[in-house]
Amino acid sequence: MSLRIFNTLTRAVSEFTPAEPGHVRMYVCGMTVYDLCHLGHARSMIAFDVVQRWLKASGLKVTYVRNITDIDDKIIKRALENGETIRNLTDRMIDALHQDADALGIERPQHEPRATDFVPQMLSMIGTLEQKGLAYRAGNGDVNYAVRKFPGYGKLSGKSLDELNAGERVAVNTDAGGKHDPLDFVLWKSAKPTEPADCKWDSAFGSGRPGWHIECSAMACELLGQTFDIHGGGADLQFPHHENEIAQSEGASGQPFARTWMHNGFINVDNEKMSKSLGNFFTIRDVLKSFDAETVRFFVVRSHYRSPLNYSDVHLNDAKGALKRLYTALQAVPPADVTIDWADPMAARFKAAMDEDFGTPDAVAVLFELASEVNRSQSAERSGLLKALGGLLGLLQTDPTTYLQSGAGLDDAAIQAQIQARADAKKAKNFAEADRIRNELLAQGIVLKDSATGTTWEAAQ
Known part of the structure; x- marks a missing residue:
């Protein structure tokens, strides 16, 4: 069975074949680094860590890019509140991000570009969009994207321009020299006199800084090419961020942007999306004070990446108990070093689950069946297979006794x-x-x- 992925763009599960045989190019939207990462961020990082692990396990080369947004309104506000430079704030938060991701067993991407290192590429793309009539200079000094001039706008969200316009609450004030249309979005923000000097760049459009959406378009195209295989991120980014990325990138290049779009589901608390804006979030560090990192990873992995995931101590405790059952099997029968034989019935079922849109719940179910088999057979080879398959999900690699006694x-x-x-x-x-x-x-x-x-x-x- 070949790998099949649900493509948000086509709203269907379809066979995945990279544009370049044997090589997958993948871009995932990363964090805006003004504060510590929360569990929602952990879910996205873990989901796409599993994706890249399985792609590599399937014999594919993977070029994985996960960006860092290190210039943004929230970053500027927080730096001013703290009385520190933007660079000092973002460096601290990036260090914290790496510490949290490492604790959760998340492998580093091949490229982790910072937005501030790619401003020239952003300005070049904005210039191309202006030349093509897709961008305009507003009277207030901003450069905006003219959404209605891009014919494909709305294809990712599945909404028409009229539907989007009906839900748009941004007022148009042409007298103030702003947007021509409420759907238009900013590509270049004109500098304000009150803003610190380290958030301003000189350009042909005047002093200012890039808008959020243009950052990802420029970094993705620079590092992966104008068309690449997979673009991922949280479901909250589907609109408007990813929709705007498509408009910018395809508007500038005239080529398809990402061939497959993947979006992970939310983590909910009391049926509301966990987010900093709602104030109902738990930082990764908060959670790791009460639960070990592998339990948190297992809690995320045993649900399908597209499904909503409900957070509670009850669910984390259940995940901890379940993971301990797997480790207990490994402790009882020390695993032999094995090479996975995909013809083995258990391994074949694991592969079939992962090949169907990265079906980790069914893959985890195979691990529990294999653990039961280990307990019955006392076979070191079966224990070795359990450990090896778990490793493809970033699990079961700690010494069993060490884990159980932690x-x-x-x-x-x-x-x-x-x-x-x-x-x-x-x-x-x-x-x-x-x-x-x-x-x-x-x-x-x-x-x-x-x-x-x-x-x-x-x-x-």
Whole structure:
């Protein structure tokens, strides 16, 4: 079975074939770095980390670009509030982003362009759009995109211009020298006297800075070419950001922009989208204070990337317990080093799930069936296959005992001393004392497990 992907542009699942045989070019919209990343950002990063891992596992070369927006109204506002330079703020937030992403096992993209390094390319694209009559200089100094002059506008969102116009709340004020049409959007923002010097660039359009949408168009085309294979991002970016990217990029080049569009679903809290603007967000660091990073990754991966994902401690605890069952199988039967044989029935089912629009829920279900098989057969080879398949999702690569004992309030030496004291009590037939020791450890978050080979322990859920 060949890889099939749901393409937002065509609204259908279809066979995926890269334009260049054997080489996938993928661009994913990254973060605007004015604050710490929240769990919604984690979901997008994990979703496309899994995508690029599976593409590579399928024998494809992947050129993966995930941008950083390091100039923006929110960034300027936060830097002024903090009394620091824009560069200092964005450098700190990028470092924090990398720390959070690394903790979650997210592989670094091949390219991570900062918008401020690509302003010349943005200005060049704006100039081309102006020459083609798709951009105009407004009386207030901005340069705007003339949406109605691009025939394909609305094809990604599936809305007509009239529908979009009916929902547009931006007032047109031609007297103030602004937009000619409420649907038009800014390509170049004229500098304001009150703004700091480090957010202004000189240009043929006057001093100013790029609009948000033009950043991604310029960086994607510069690093991947005018047409590339996959463009990804959160569902909230489908309109207007990605719609505007298409208008800019295709308007400038005359060529198709991205061949396949992928959008991951929201993380919800109380049925509302998690976002900084709504104030209902949890930073990655907040969540990692209560749950280990692999549990968070597993919580995200076991849902399909396009589905909404409901956040709660209950769901995270359930994910933690489920992941521990997989690790328990690996601990009981140490895995052999194996090369995945895709003809193996379990591996074949895993592959079929992933080849159908990166179907991680079905792929995870295969992992649990394989864990049950490991427990029955006690086969190191089957345990090795479990670990290898888990690795394709960025899971199950920690030493099982280390994982199962992580988060314990006592160190191993103290626990082993208690285990020995309990064994001595049982040998002396002092079962009340043995039970007391077990219960005392349980109260401290330590679960003892007796077997024919002795007693082991793990941290309670």
